[in-house]
Amino acid sequence: MDDFDRKIIQFIQANGRAGYAEIGAAVGLSVSAVNERLKKLERQGAIRGWSALVDPAAAGCPVLAFVEVLIERPEHEPAFLALVRDEPAILECHHVTGDWSYLLKVRAADIVALEDLLARRIKTLPGVPRSRSVVVLSSAKDSPVLPVPVPPGA
Template identity: 45%
Template sequence: MIAVLDEIDRNIVAMMQVDATLAYADLGERVGLSASTINDRLKRLRAKGVIRRVSAEIDPHALGLDLMVIVLVEVTGRAEELAFITAMQAVPAVMECHHVAGEFSYLLKVRVASTAAYEHFLDRHLKTLAGIRRTQSLIALSSAKDSRVLPSQAPAEMG
């Protein structure tokens, strides 16, 4: 289990989520620490798995990935479920794969160029798998909010 973060770590994490290119000196100035102390804290946060990776957030439309589809998938059988998970992890168009409660087994977030590309995804990556009982596709027309930034305040402060 990951340790609970103190207020300074939470502030550092919040700023890193918004702009991971901030210089350590800038981060330190904002939280009242030296650049070397920021460096030490970031190393510790990485070592503990709090910061899993630092990457660039790319506009999907810039890559021609104009269609986002939420796919609900019902999978039957444990062996089929494990094969499904392995298959989805290997498909770049699958941005997220979540095991969910309810009528369906999994929720996928899929990014592709078009409805034709989505049909190809279904034909090649879902319909070919054993144990897929049914799917339901929800095409996003627009996104009022699409964020990967996690709330960083303490759980008691969230509302």
């Protein structure tokens, strides 16, 4: 990935609906060059897809929680990971270091829905002896934009 690719990625993260001409003007490339670079970045997996940023409250899932989950033994992980992949309320799942096995980012309609997910889906899995949840009261920053470094003057 060169500096033009980084500039394109930086620009489209903030301006996802921009056309090729607008992207080209912002980064100093022609429309055809932008088109080719975007195709290349998608083929390489640097751009994993395109989506809209939706307000969670407007979509009916205003409750945000982070859930730490302990898995007792490795043989219990496949069932847990299958649940994670199939459960739309689980937005992210990270295998982490420390006292817990996984960290989940969860969005729910309300506390009852969160409790249902935890008590009836996650904690009933074999090998999940405990979890710890942190419910978010408010967010000072919530950004999907990655800090793509572009060297000064590039």
